[in-house]
Amino acid sequence: xxxxxxxxxxxxxxxxxxxxxxxxxxxxxxxxxxxxxxxxxxxxxxxxxxxxxxxxxxxxxxxxxxxxxxxxxxxxxxxxxxxxxxxxxxxxxxxxxxxxxxxxxxxxxxxxxxxxxxxxxxxxxx
Numbered sequence: 001x002x003x004x005x006x007x008x009x010x011x012x013x014x015x016x017x018x019x020x021x022x023x024x025x026x027x028x029x030x031x032x033x034x035x036x037x038x039x040x041x042x043x044x045x046x047x048x049x050x051x052x053x054x055x056x057x058x059x060x061x062x063x064x065x066x067x068x069x070x071x072x073x074x075x076x077x078x079x080x081x082x083x084x085x086x087x088x089x090x091x092x093x094x095x096x097x098x099x100x101x102x103x104x105x106x107x108x109x110x111x112x113x114x115x116x117x118x119x120x121x122x123x124x125x126x
Contacts, residue, residue, distance in 0.1 A: 081106055
């Protein structure tokens with residue numbers, strides 16, 4: 001079951017399997033701080049009653065400003081588990097740096113494809 005919550009020309013937010021929030025940024029954009037703040041706010045609204053799992057997908061040629069990246073690193077998000085789906089070497093380097101230096105209070109994994117990330121999140125038990 002997938003339910004679309006918000007769709008803009010820069011990102012979409014859907015609910016998958018009732019407890020997974022899927023944030024997918026648009027292909028070939030530079031993610032700005034406003035995008036990060038907006039998607040965090042949407043996640044927080046969807047998670048008021050319960051923590052959820054979160055999957056953030058960064059398609060090909062999608063980059064992020066240093067201001068947006070720093071805000072994303074500093075913001076603490078309440079989640080049961082979190083998965084990043086990345087597609088390029090540059091994204092992988094940034095994601096590994098993020099994972100190494102910014103420890104989360106919940107499990108966090110990086111994947112190269114959406115199917116593996118979704119399988120991990122579906123099977124993850126708190």
